[in-house]
Amino acid sequence: xxxxxxxxxxxxxxxxxxxxxxxxxxxxxxxxxxxxxxxxxxxxxxxxxxxxxxxxxxxxxxxxxxxxxxxxxxxxxxxxxxxxxxxxxxxxxxxxxxxxxxxxxxxxxxxxxxxxxxxxxxxxxxxxxxxxxxxxxxxxxxxxxxxxxxxxxxxxxxxxxxxxxxxxxxxx
Amino acid sequence: xxxxxxxxxxxxxxxxxxxxxxxxxxxxxxxxxxxxxxxxxxxxxxxxxxxxxxxxxxxxxxxxxxxxxxxxxxxxxxxxxxxxxxxxxxxxxxxxxxxxxxxxxxxxxxxxxxxxxxxxxxxxxxxxxxxxxx
Numbered sequence: 037x038x039x040x041x042x043x044x045x046x047x048x049x050x051x052x053x054x055x056x057x058x059x060x061x062x063x064x065x066x067x068x069x070x071x072x073x074x075x076x077x078x079x080x081x082x083x084x085x086x087x088x089x090x091x092x093x094x095x096x097x098x099x100x101x102x103x104x105x106x107x108x109x110x111x112x113x114x115x116x117x118x119x120x121x122x123x124x125x126x127x128x129x130x131x132x133x134x135x136x137x138x139x140x141x142x143x144x145x146x147x148x149x150x151x152x153x154x155x156x157x158x159x160x161x162x163x164x165x166x167x168x169x170x171x172x173x174x175x176x177x178x179x180x181x182x183x184x185x186x187x188x189x190x191x192x193x194x195x196x197x198x199x200x201x202x203x204x205x206x207x208x
Numbered sequence: 209x210x211x212x213x214x215x216x217x218x219x220x221x222x223x224x225x226x227x228x229x230x231x232x233x234x235x236x237x238x239x240x241x242x243x244x245x246x247x248x249x250x251x252x253x254x255x256x257x258x259x260x261x262x263x264x265x266x267x268x269x270x271x272x273x274x275x276x277x278x279x280x281x282x283x284x285x286x287x288x289x290x291x292x293x294x295x296x297x298x299x300x301x302x303x304x305x306x307x308x309x310x311x312x313x314x315x316x317x318x319x320x321x322x323x324x325x326x327x328x329x330x331x332x333x334x335x336x337x338x339x340x341x342x
Binding site: 107149 | 237238239242
C-alpha cells in the first residue's frame with residue numbers, strides 16, 4: 037500500500053487524514069457486549085424483516101440454530117455499543133467527537149463481509165478493530181477520502197462470527 | 209429454495225419504502241447519532257435531498273433478497289457492496305439478486321446484487337456468495 041499524499045488536501049481534511057494515518061497498524065480488541073433477543077428483534081423490526089428466524093426462537097431452533105438468529109449485518113451496523121458521549125461532547129453533525137471532525141461530511145461507502153459462525157442470541161461479542169487504509173480520490177466537488185477499517189467479530193473463545201472491512205467516505 | 213439454481217436466475221426482488229420513522233428506528237437500534245439520518249436541515253446543509261438511508265440499511269435490504277429468496281437451508285458466506293448513490297426517506301428501493309456462478313456440486317452460488325430507486329438509478333451494487341447448510 038502506497039502511503040497517500042495528503043499535501044494537496046484542504047486543511048481540515050488533511051488534518052483528519054494525518055490523524056487517521058497514525059491509527060493504521062494499531063489493532064484494538066474490545067468487548068462489545070451481549071447480543072440479546074431484544075436487540076435481534078429490534079434490529080429485524082428496524083429493517084422491516086419479519087423472518088421468523090429473527091423473531092421466534094423456536095423457529096430458529098427448528099431450522100437448526102442454537103437460538104434466535106440475528107440478521108446478517110447486525111454486528112456490522114451498530115455504531116456504538118456503549119451508552120454514547122454527552123451531547124455536549126458530540127461533533128456538530130452528531131457523531132462522536134474525533135470520529136468525523138468539524139467541517140467534514142462522512143457517509144458509509146461500502147463493505148466486505150465474510151461470515152463464519154451464525155450469530156444467535158446471548159452471544160458475547162468481542163471486536164478487533166483496525167484502521168487499514170486511506171485512499172484519496174478526486175471528485176467533481178473536491179477530494180474524496182475513503183477510509184477503510186477492518187473488524188473481526190468473535191466470542192471470548194475466539195470463534196469468529198464475521199470479518200468486515202468497512203469503508204466510509206469523508207469530504208469537506 | 210430446494211430446486212437447483214442456474215446462472216442468470218433471479219431471486220424474487222424485495223422493495224423497501226424507507227420512511228423517516230424507519231430511519232429513526234434504525235438510528236436508534238444501532239445507536240447512530242449522525243444527524244444526516246434524522247435531521248432534515250442538517251442533511252440539506254450537507255448537500256443531501258433529505259435524511260439519508262443508512263448504508264447498512266441499504267445492505268440489509270439487499271441481503272434480504274438472499275435470505276427471503278433462498279430460505280433457511282442456505283447461509284450467506286461473503287458479501288461485498290458499494291453505495292454508489294444516496295437515498296432518502298420517501299424513496300422506493302428495489303433490491304435484486306442474479307445468479308452469476310454455481311459450484312459443480314450446486315452447494316455454493318454466487319450472486320450479483322443491486323438496489324435501484326424508482327428513477328432507475330443504482331444505489332447499491334455488490335456481490336455475494338451463499339452456501340447450502342446441509
